[in-house]
Amino acid sequence: MELEKFYYDNKSVRNFAYATLLWGVVGMLVGVLIALQLFVPALSFDLPWLTYGRLRPLHTNAVIFAFVGNAIFAGVYYSLQRLLKARMWSDKLSKIHFWGWQLIIVAAALTLPLGFTSSKEYAELEWPIDIAIAVVWVIFGWNMFATILKRRERHLYVAIWFYIATFVTVAVLHIFNNLEWPLTFLKSYSVYAGVQDALVQWWYGHNAVAFFLTTPVLGLMYYFVPKAANRPVYSYRLSIIHFWALIFIYIWAGPHHLLYTSLPDWAQSLGTVFSIMLIAPSWGGMINGLLTLRGAWDRVREDVILKFFVVAITAYGMSTFEGPMLSLKNVNALAHYTDWIPAHVHIGTLGWNGMLIFGMLYWMMPRMFNTKLYSEKAANVHFWIATLGIIFWALPMYWAGFTQSLMWKDFNPDGTLVYGNFLETVTQLVPMYITRALGGTMYLTGMIMIAWNMIKTVKTGTLEANEPAEAPALAAKYTKVKGEYWHHAIERRPVQLMILSIILVLIGGVVEIVPTLMIKENIPTIESVRPYTALELEGRDLYIREGCNACHSQMIRPFRSETERYGEYSKAGEFVYDHPFLWGSKRTGPDLAREGGKYPDSWHYNHMLNPRSMSPGSLMPPYPWLIENSLSTKNTKGKIKVMQKLGVPYSDEYKANAVEYLTMQAQEIAEELSKDPNIEVRADKEIIALIAYLQRVGTDIKGSDGVWLGPEDPTMPKSMSELK
Amino acid sequence: MLKFIKGHMASIDHIEIFPLISLAIFFLFFLGWTLYALSEKKSHVDHMSNLPLDLNEPKPSKS
Numbered sequence: 001m002e003l004e005k006f007y008y009d010n011k012s013v014r015n016f017a018y019a020t021l022l023w024g025v026v027g028m029l030v031g032v033l034i035a036l037q038l039f040v041p042a043l044s045f046d047l048p049w050l051t052y053g054r055l056r057p058l059h060t061n062a063v064i065f066a067f068v069g070n071a072i073f074a075g076v077y078y079s080l081q082r083l084l085k086a087r088m089w090s091d092k093l094s095k096i097h098f099w100g101w102q103l104i105i106v107a108a109a110l111t112l113p114l115g116f117t118s119s120k121e122y123a124e125l126e127w128p129i130d131i132a133i134a135v136v137w138v139i140f141g142w143n144m145f146a147t148i149l150k151r152r153e154r155h156l157y158v159a160i161w162f163y164i165a166t167f168v169t170v171a172v173l174h175i176f177n178n179l180e181w182p183l184t185f186l187k188s189y190s191v192y193a194g195v196q197d198a199l200v201q202w203w204y205g206h207n208a209v210a211f212f213l214t215t216p217v218l219g220l221m222y223y224f225v226p227k228a229a230n231r232p233v234y235s236y237r238l239s240i241i242h243f244w245a246l247i248f249i250y251i252w253a254g255p256h257h258l259l260y261t262s263l264p265d266w267a268q269s270l271g272t273v274f275s276i277m278l279i280a281p282s283w284g285g286m287i288n289g290l291l292t293l294r295g296a297w298d299r300v301r302e303d304v305i306l307k308f309f310v311v312a313i314t315a316y317g318m319s320t321f322e323g324p325m326l327s328l329k330n331v332n333a334l335a336h337y338t339d340w341i342p343a344h345v346h347i348g349t350l351g352w353n354g355m356l357i358f359g360m361l362y363w364m365m366p367r368m369f370n371t372k373l374y375s376e377k378a379a380n381v382h383f384w385i386a387t388l389g390i391i392f393w394a395l396p397m398y399w400a401g402f403t404q405s406l407m408w409k410d411f412n413p414d415g416t417l418v419y420g421n422f423l424e425t426v427t428q429l430v431p432m433y434i435t436r437a438l439g440g441t442m443y444l445t446g447m448i449m450i451a452w453n454m455i456k457t458v459k460t461g462t463l464e465a466n467e468p469a470e471a472p473a474l475a476a477k478y479t480k481v482k483g484e485y486w487h488h489a490i491e492r493r494p495v496q497l498m499i500l501s502i503i504l505v506l507i508g509g510v511v512e513i514v515p516t517l518m519i520k521e522n523i524p525t526i527e528s529v530r531p532y533t534a535l536e537l538e539g540r541d542l543y544i545r546e547g548c549n550a551c552h553s554q555m556i557r558p559f560r561s562e563t564e565r566y567g568e569y570s571k572a573g574e575f576v577y578d579h580p581f582l583w584g585s586k587r588t589g590p591d592l593a594r595e596g597g598k599y600p601d602s603w604h605y606n607h608m609l610n611p612r613s614m615s616p617g618s619l620m621p622p623y624p625w626l627i628e629n630s631l632s633t634k635n636t637k638g639k640i641k642v643m644q645k646l647g648v649p650y651s652d653e654y655k656a657n658a659v660e661y662l663t664m665q666a667q668e669i670a671e672e673l674s675k676d677p678n679i680e681v682r683a684d685k686e687i688i689a690l691i692a693y694l695q696r697v698g699t700d701i702k703g704s705d706g707v708w709l710g711p712e713d714p715t716m717p718k719s720m721s722e723l724k
Numbered sequence: 725m726l727k728f729i730k731g732h733m734a735s736i737d738h739i740e741i742f743p744l745i746s747l748a749i750f751f752l753f754f755l756g757w758t759l760y761a762l763s764e765k766k767s768h769v770d771h772m773s774n775l776p777l778d779l780n781e782p783k784p785s786k787s
Contacts, residue, residue: 083775157775223776232773237761244757248750491772 004152004473007466008081010368012094014463016074017361019102020067021451024357026109027062028444030055035437037621038588039430041611044621049113051621053547057124058112063349064122064212066105071357072216073101073140076163078364079223080147083157085471089146093139100136104129115545116186119580120201122208123177127188130178137174141167148494152471155491158239162219164494165247165501169211172505177204181642183635187541189642194575195262195523198583199255199513206254213353215247218285221313224360225292228305234291238284245281247501249274251508256327259336260557261583262572264523267512268329274508275327282320289313304379308359311387315351319344334409337553337587339429340401343394350390350443358382358450365454371461378453386446392439400432404587409561417564422590427617526573529700531648532693534636534662535669539693541639542686543582546623553584554593554697567594567698574700577648589620596699601669602676604691626687631666633659665692 034055037043044051081088088094107129111117117124125133144167148160177200180188190197226233233239255263255271290313293300300306322344326335335341366373373379407425410418419425532540543549556562558569570593575581599607606613609627611620640655654661663683669691670683681687 079776082778085778153775155772155775157772159776226773226776230777232770232777236769236773237764240761240764241754241757245754248753 002472003470005468005470006085006087006152007468009077009088009091009094009465010463010467011465012088012091012098013074013078013364014368015098016070016077017365017454019070019098020074020357020361021447021454023062023066023070023105024447025444025451027059027067028440028447030059030062032437032440032444034059035433035440038433038619039437041619041621046622046624048115048546048623048625051546051623053550053621054113054115054117056550057117057121057547058109060122061108061112061124062105064208065108068213068217068349068353068357069101071353071360072166072212072220073097074364075220075224075357075360076144076216078368079159079220080144080163082469083153083160083223084147084151085153085469086147086151089143089150093143093146097136097140097143100132100139104132104136107132111186115547117544117547118178118180118188118190119544119547119549119582120177120190120197121205121585123174123201123204126186127178127180127182128185130174130180134171134174137167137171141171145494145498152474154474156494156497157222158233158236158243159219159222160494161243161497161501162215162222164498165243165505166211166216166219168498168502169207169215169247169251169505172502172509173204173207173211176509177201181646183638183642187635189639189646190580191646192517192579192581193646193648194578194581195264195572196513196517197579197581198258198261198575199263199267201581202257203251203254203509203513206257207251209348210250210253213348214250217353217356218242218246220360221285221289221309221356224356224363225289225309225313228303228309228359228363229293229296229299231292231296234288234294238288242281242284242288244504246278246285248504248508249277249281251505252512253278253327255512256332257585258583259327259329259332260559261555262570262575264572267515270512272327272329275324279321279324282323283317286313286317286320289316304376304383305359305363307380307383308355308362311383311390312352312355312359315347315355315390319348319352322347333557333559334405335401336557337585337591338401338404338408339397339432340405341586343397343401346393346397347390350386350393354443355386358386358446361450361454366457366461368467369458369461369463371457373453374456374460375453378449382446382449382453385442385449389439389442389444389446392442393436394439396432396435396439400429400436403428403432408565409559411561417561420565422565423615423617426589426619523572523576525576526571526701529574529576531577531643531650532696533665534640534654534658535665535689535692536696537639537643537693538631538633538636538662539689539691539696540582542626542690543693544580546626548592549582549584551584551586551588551620553587553591555583556591556593562591566591568701570698571701574698577643579643579646579648589618592694592697594698596695596697601672601691601695602679604694605673605676605679605681605687608687608690626690627681627685629686630682630684631686631689633662636662 033043033050034052037052037055048054077088077094104125108125111126111129112124116126118126123130144163148156148164179191181191182188192200222233222239252274253271255267256275257271259268259272261268290310293306293310296306300310325331326341326344335344362373362379404425407419407428412418554570556566556569563569575583603614605627607615608623610622611618636658637655640650640658644650644655666683666688669688670681673679673681673688673691
């Protein structure tokens with residue numbers, strides 16, 4: 001058969017690799033900064049764009065989508081070409097993909113600190129950026145698929161299956177979770193409300209972990225681990241079962257993020273069952289990865305790349321055992337909202353994602369530049385500082401998680417809480433937060449070392465931008481090998497494989513989400529629950545802008561330890577007007593679901609101005625700009641209109657006079673505040689709206705002591721039942 | 725567990741059969757892929773698992 005000559009595109013791979021290094025340093029730097037802020041709150045320097053609430057999404061987005069994202073693209077572009085014996089289909093598309101993705105990252109890095117956020121975790125970016133992500137993602141998929149279609153190797157290696165599943169699933173998840181109604185260029189509201197929004201969000205959120213941080217990285221593992229070990233994967237048969245089982249099961253597990261919340265019980269149970277089932281395929285993958293090194297274990301001692309891979313795969317195994325355990329309701333009852341969860345997450349991200357990416361870069365970059373690694377020694381130091389960094393990061397946080405959880409649930413013999421003041425459970429954690437920051441700094445140091453080592457390596461070689469290769473062309477028509485089994489078919493039919501993958505992941509999503517959206521009984525309505533007033537709605541948007549939900553949950557679970565501390569547990573029907581939901585996932589500060597009416601207005605005023613004046617030892621940053629900034633009412637009417645469109649029962653009369661009602665309520669709060677001789681504030685300041693919102697949260701079913709309730713109140717929109 | 729499903733979808737006749745159908749689908753799905761994997765020919769499996777280790781690739785200066 002005649003050999004065709006062609007060239008692998010190494011330039012795109014190199015670009016993505018550079019971007020990985022750059023964004024890795026940036027994303028982890030932000031991570032270290034917010035870790036420091038948790039024990040030195042002054043590190044926000046009273047600047048809005050440096051507060052924890054705004055920087056936390058920047059950190060998560062940067063490390064997930066910029067660091068790991070670019071690394072995935074680098075690895076996919078490298079391995080796909082070689083596995084298919086074909087150059088990427090279009091250099092132009094590769095280029096658009098690369099620059100498009102970097103532009104999205106820059107847009108995220110600008111908008112998130114400025115407070116433009118949809119508040120949904122790992123999907124915080126506003127709608128124009130969401131659209132850009134969808135477009136660039138499709139360009140990536142298009143380029144990948146076109147390459148697959150003009151391949152010179154008939155059968156698709158299992159790594160490519162993982163890439164295809166990643167592409168289709170992320171597309172589906174991204175689109176459905178980001179359905180939002182635009183208000184302005186950088187502000188929109190989720191089309192879902194409350195429980196439904198929460199379910200869609202965590203269906204997405206969990207699968208961002210599954211299909212962005214796991215499946216593509218498993219694909220990389222199946223390519224680069226055999227490469228580095230120079231031996232084939234332990235069991236190709238196991239990889240087939242691993243793949244199908246993993247994508248079939250993963251998509252169902254999302255509700256385990258919402259155990260003991262107001263999510264319908266059947267959906268919670270479904271999440272738990274599938275999470276437990278996930279152990280099997282996850283460990284199948286881990287075993288397959290580790291056993292690929294069978295007979296090569298002696299080389300792990302010398303080969304730094306294999307060291308990185310071993311730690312990565314081990315971390316994957318630990319994390320995917322811990323995940324299902326955390327999905328058990330009894331374990332989750334202890335772990336949820338505590339520092340245990342970030343510890344679990346960082347075993348996965350620092351251990352599995354980071355270490356695999358480092359190993360891949362150390363292996364790939366010298367080869368593309370026809371040179372050898374500049375410093376093996378530095379790579380070894382990197383390995384140890386990163387591994388120890390993970391331990392210094394995670395161990396104190398596990399400790400913090402257990403401490404927090406046990407303190408939250410500690411009762412006196414007379415039935416009162418031992419640590420009734422939430423703050424006591426926070427100040428206790430400060431030593432653990434300090435150690436965690438040390439671990440993070442170590443890991444960041446390693447990140448800087450690999451960036452330096454790569455720059456030095458690149459300087460000693462020259463990039464083989466177009467690496468020559470040759471392979472026979474694929475016969476136009478496939479002639480079956482005699483005795484071939486029917487089932488080889490799927491390995492050479494990428495389109496069918498993609499369709500089957502879509503069907504599999506859609507089943508899980510449809511079964512979980514559609515009943516919650518369609519069946520009314522899943523969310524019992526509560527008569528006394530009313531839409532927010534215009535001022536409260538504006539205040540809620542400030543709450544979203546400042547990222548308060550990064551540290552404060554609004555979801556009281558039905559435990560005595562929680563009802564004792566916070567009040568009546570949260571009901572699904574309370575959130576029917578919440579576009580988006582703001583349940584949060586972490587309690588660095590106390591839950592706020594019953595905050596309304598708990599403290600006087602003046603307490604909130606002073607607390608936002610300087611949290612430590614009201615709560616000595618608090619880790620919360622001050623928000624002085626809320627007192628200086630005037631509240632913009634430019635879009636108030638528009639907001640009510642969008643809410644109407646989304647099904648919130650505001651009357652047209654209310655919409656028309658929204659600003660007037662807003663002013664009335666604001667003046668009343670300002671008057672209340674002025675009773676305190678130390679407070680002087682105008683009614684048009686942002687703080688007034690935030691106080692209005694905080695005083696409203698959770699009061700609908702709490703009673704009407706001093707909060708805005710009752711139909712005779714003109715600033716209060718009529719409830720749904722009254723309108724009917 | 726079944727009573728929750730019944731409670732939410734009481735209007736559907738014989739709803740109890742649904743989880744059993746699901747179980748059957750899952751079981752058969754895994755059984756199918758396991759059989760697929762086990763029945764693959766050794767030569768084909770070897771070919772597939774050696775795909776990453778393309779021997780034509782240039783060797784790095786130092787491995």
